[in-house]
Amino acid sequence: MMARISTFARDLQLATAGIAPENIARELAAFAKRELLRAIHEGEASDQFDRYVNGRVGVPEESVQPPGPILYVFKYWREIVEFALETLTERSPEKSGRYKQSWFVMLPGGGRVQDIDAIPINATVIICNDQPYSRKIDVGHMRMSVPPGVVEDGRKAVLSRYGNIVTAKRTMIQLPNGYVLKGRFRRGYRPYARKKLRKDTQAGAQMTYPALVLSMKVS
Incomplete structure (x- = not known):
C-alpha cells in the first residue's frame, strides 16, 4: 500500500511539469480524480475512502494548493x-x-x-x-x-x-x-x-x- 502511495505522489509531480502555474491546481485535481476512478475500476482500491486535500478532510480536489498533496485513504x-x-x-x-x-x-x-x-x-x-x-x-x-x-x-x-x-x-x-x-x-x-x-x-x-x-x- 505504501508503494502505491509513493508512486502516486511521484506521478503527480511528473504530471505538473511544463504546466502554467495558474493551471497547476486544476490539472492536479483532474489527474487525482482520474487516478482515483481508474484504481477503483481496476480493483486496486475500495470505493469507500476519506479524501484529504492539503491536510483538510472532505474538501473537493479543486481546492488543492500546489503542490498538494491530494490523498485518498481507502476503507476496506x-x-x-x-x-x-x-x-x-x-x-x-x-x-x-x-x-x-x-x-x-x-x-x-x-x-x-x-x-x-x-x-x-x-x-x-x-x-x-x-x-x-x-x-x-x-x-x-x-x-x-x-x-x-x-x-x-x-x-x-x-x-x-x-x-x-x-x-x-x-x-x-x-x-x-x-x-x-x-x-x-x-x-x-x-x-x-x-x-x-x-x-x-x-x-x-x-x-x-x-x-x-x-x-x-x-x-
Missing part, C-alpha cells in the same frame, strides 16, 4: 467484514437458525461494533458467535448438518480474496458474560475424540469461543 473494513460474515453465515448449520444468526463483530476489550465504517484502519477486528454450543460445532464435538471447521473455512476464504491487504487467524477467546461450563462430558463422535474433560472444560470454567481475528497488513 466494510467490504472485508461483510464478506467474512456472509461466508461464516453460509457455512453455518441452520436447523433452528439461531447459530447462523448469532455472528457478530467486536473489537478487543469486548465492545461490539455497531458501525463498520467507524472501525479504525489499524484496528484488530474479531468476528465471533456467542451461542453456547459454538465451540462444539466448530471443533466437531457434536454431529451437525455441516462439517466442523466453520471459522477456519472463513479464515481461508478471507485470505483467498483479501490476503494481500489483511491478515486472518482463528483463535479461541473468552467473551464478557460468556457461558460457564457445567462440566458434563459426552464423548465426541469423531475418531480419536478425547475420553475425558480437559481442565478448561470442567465445571465452573468460562467457555472459550472460536473467533476469526482480522488486521490490516502494514507495509
Whole structure:
C-alpha cells in the first residue's frame, strides 16, 4: 500500500511539469480524480475512502494548493467484514437458525461494533458467535448438518480474496458474560475424540469461543 502511495505522489509531480502555474491546481485535481476512478475500476482500491486535500478532510480536489498533496485513504473494513460474515453465515448449520444468526463483530476489550465504517484502519477486528454450543460445532464435538471447521473455512476464504491487504487467524477467546461450563462430558463422535474433560472444560470454567481475528497488513 505504501508503494502505491509513493508512486502516486511521484506521478503527480511528473504530471505538473511544463504546466502554467495558474493551471497547476486544476490539472492536479483532474489527474487525482482520474487516478482515483481508474484504481477503483481496476480493483486496486475500495470505493469507500476519506479524501484529504492539503491536510483538510472532505474538501473537493479543486481546492488543492500546489503542490498538494491530494490523498485518498481507502476503507476496506466494510467490504472485508461483510464478506467474512456472509461466508461464516453460509457455512453455518441452520436447523433452528439461531447459530447462523448469532455472528457478530467486536473489537478487543469486548465492545461490539455497531458501525463498520467507524472501525479504525489499524484496528484488530474479531468476528465471533456467542451461542453456547459454538465451540462444539466448530471443533466437531457434536454431529451437525455441516462439517466442523466453520471459522477456519472463513479464515481461508478471507485470505483467498483479501490476503494481500489483511491478515486472518482463528483463535479461541473468552467473551464478557460468556457461558460457564457445567462440566458434563459426552464423548465426541469423531475418531480419536478425547475420553475425558480437559481442565478448561470442567465445571465452573468460562467457555472459550472460536473467533476469526482480522488486521490490516502494514507495509
